[in-house]
Amino acid sequence: MNKIYAGIGSRNTPPDICKEFTSIALILAFKGYTLRSGGAAGADHAFEYGHGCNNGVPTPMEIWLPWKSFNKHYSTLILEDTIPELVMGITSKIYDRWDTCSEGARKLHARNVYQILGHDLDKPVDFVVCWTDRDDTDTGGTQFGMHLAKEWKIPIYNFYKEEEKKLFYKDLDTWK
DSSP: OOOEEEEOOOTTOOHHHHHHHHHHHHHHHHTTOEEEEOOOTTHHHHHHHHHTOSTTOOOOEEEEESSTTGGGOOOSEEOOSSOOHHHHHHHHHHOTTGGGOOHHHHHHHHHHHHHHHOTTSOOOOSEEEEOOOSOTTOOSHHHHHHHHHHHTTOOEEETTSHHHHHHHHHHHTTOO
16 A cells, blocks of 8 residues: 655745755655645745655655645645535534635635544555644644644654654654
8 A cells, every 4th residue: 555644744844844844755756645736935845856856766746735826836636616625524523613714715725624533534644754843732734734744643753852853863764
């Protein structure tokens, strides 16, 4: 079975971490992993770039966009015009201010559901690699993805936390 990971993070991910994420994505692509991400600037772009640099060998990626041409991205995995009810239910459960969100913010959060759980919401990622310096009470997109992953008991490696970064590299050595 194909292994899948989510490569996500803040648009403000530091350049040295973005470079590291590009290298990690290349390693995971060589190992046969599928990347799921969201086409945002910063960490998302770094993962996607690294995953696509696999010596010209096509590597599977699922880049989920909240709307067509988000960040001038070409992916065809675009959230529907109307957010499906099941996705809205998952999103509103995780995001406590769902009722006050703009339509754009709702689509950004709903897109994160697909990044973590997959197209039919039945193939969750095996782990999440991310960077955010925000705490667990914040409501940004990376935190949303992390909260959803925690609910599904999916391992999270936040490179902002040195101990999680070290654990990632220890675990990476054991993955085929």
